[in-house]
Amino acid sequence: MLVNHQQYRTIWPNFEYVQPCVEVIDQTKLPHAFEVARITTLAQMITAIKTMQVRGAPLIGAAAAYGIALSTLDSCSDRHLQQSAELLIASRPTAVNLRWAVQRMLSALLRLPDAQRQSAAWSEAAHICDEDVKLNQAIGTHGLVLIHAQYQQKARTINILTHCNAGWLATVDFGTALAPIYAAHNAGVDVHVWVGETRPRNQGASLTAWELGQHGVPHTVISDNAGGHLMQQGQVDMVIVGADRVTATGDVCNKIGTYLKALAAFDSAVLGHHVPFYAAVPSPTIDWTIDDGLKSIEIEERGAEELSWMSGRQADGTMATVNILPHGTQVANPAFDVTPARLVTGIITEQGVFAPQQLGMMQR
Ligand code: MRU
Numbered sequence: 001m002l003v004n005h006q007q008y009r010t011i012w013p014n015f016e017y018v019q020p021c022v023e024v025i026d027q028t029k030l031p032h033a034f035e036v037a038r039i040t041t042l043a044q045m046i047t048a049i050k051t052m053q054v055r056g057a058p059l060i061g062a063a064a065a066y067g068i069a070l071s072t073l074d075s076c077s078d079r080h081l082q083q084s085a086e087l088l089i090a091s092r093p094t095a096v097n098l099r100w101a102v103q104r105m106l107s108a109l110l111r112l113p114d115a116q117r118q119s120a121a122w123s124e125a126a127h128i129c130d131e132d133v134k135l136n137q138a139i140g141t142h143g144l145v146l147i148h149a150q151y152q153q154k155a156r157t158i159n160i161l162t163h164c165n166a167g168w169l170a171t172v173d174f175g176t177a178l179a180p181i182y183a184a185h186n187a188g189v190d191v192h193v194w195v196g197e198t199r200p201r202n203q204g205a206s207l208t209a210w211e212l213g214q215h216g217v218p219h220t221v222i223s224d225n226a227g228g229h230l231m232q233q234g235q236v237d238m239v240i241v242g243a244d245r246v247t248a249t250g251d252v253c254n255k256i257g258t259y260l261k262a263l264a265a266f267d268s269a270v271l272g273h274h275v276p277f278y279a280a281v282p283s284p285t286i287d288w289t290i291d292d293g294l295k296s297i298e299i300e301e302r303g304a305e306e307l308s309w310m311s312g313r314q315a316d317g318t319m320a321t322v323n324i325l326p327h328g329t330q331v332a333n334p335a336f337d338v339t340p341a342r343l344v345t346g347i348i349t350e351q352g353v354f355a356p357q358q359l360g361m362m363q364r
Contacts, residue, residue, distance in 0.1 A: 056170020061097030143180020164255035166242025228264035250341035250356020251293030
């Protein structure tokens with residue numbers, strides 16, 4: 001059975017259960033199993049964010065909003081909500097959407113009397129989700145123009161390279177980097193996607209390839225190290241990635257390895273290929289308080305086990321996890337990097353496409 005975003009969002013509330021709760025697509029099970037996880041407490045939501053049952057900047061923002069709604073089931077006092085907010089913000093440090101969503105929840109709730117806070121929390125979280133869907137659809141519309149221009153000029157398949165997963169699984173629906181690609185495919189533009197596997201967690205190989213396959217978009221998984229080579233060979237027409245945080249000056253923080261793709265795209269000009277590098281970014285991903293991504297963005301350091309262990313499905317259908325490192329090997333696992341604005345061709349937002357130095361022209 002095909003599963004795609006016409007049937008599911010990634011997160012939704014369930015008011016039919018014994019208590020109000022939240023359900024999510026469990027992304028740790030994909031691509032081998034499609035499972036829905038039920039989340040009934042704030043603590044469970046924090047675990048879901050940390051273990052990446054839910055992941056992707058816009059989705060962890062939405063999940064954190066529902067985390068606050070779940071915490072109102074215990075208490076609606078100022079102190080309790082503020083403590084819940086701190087725990088959620090600390091669960092993953094790099095994507096600014098999480099802090100943005102939590103602060104929006106607090107400012108909506110703290111001005112209300114306690115008795116009104118619970119129902120207001122569920123409805124504000126739902127608004128955040130609905131808005132995310134609209135922002136991503138608009139990103140799709142603006143990004144489609146860029147892809148279509150390439151298609152008209154070249155009159156052949158347009159090859160787009162992406163990294164990690166910035167599709168509908170990383171958002172409430174539609175995705176950011178993949179929204180223009182879905183829009184192009186749906187409009188009959190001949191697109192093919194190079195999908196970087198995205199070690200160590202393989203969000204490209206596991207999630208982006210799964211999504212694109214479910215939607216029927218032609219794609220090919222490549223090792224993370226192949227992107228530069230393909231760009232030198234003229235086999236990439238454009239790079240589109242998502243972001244976890246963008247500075248006011250257009251520095252783009254995204255999944256580790258993004259910077260190397262941007263460097264290769266920049267250098268492709270020397271060979272005459274001029275591969276443009278775009279980040280697709282809804283406005284809650286822009287951190288207007290900072291202007292130097294390298295100095296100001298905390299880069300999440302994740303566990304060594306993500307590098308030392310690999311898991312997957314064996315030929316007999318059972319899952320297996322194996323260690324690939326010599327015993328006792330030291331491991332470093334920074335999860336994100338910063339691509340400086342000078343390497344970024346444009347930022348595709350819900351308000352249109354901006355050169356990094358023009359980002360300040362966006363309406364806030
Ligand atoms: O560690 P993850 O899987 O949460 O990282 C996700 C990414 O880096 C995405 O590219 C980013 O969040 C943009 S999602 C629309």
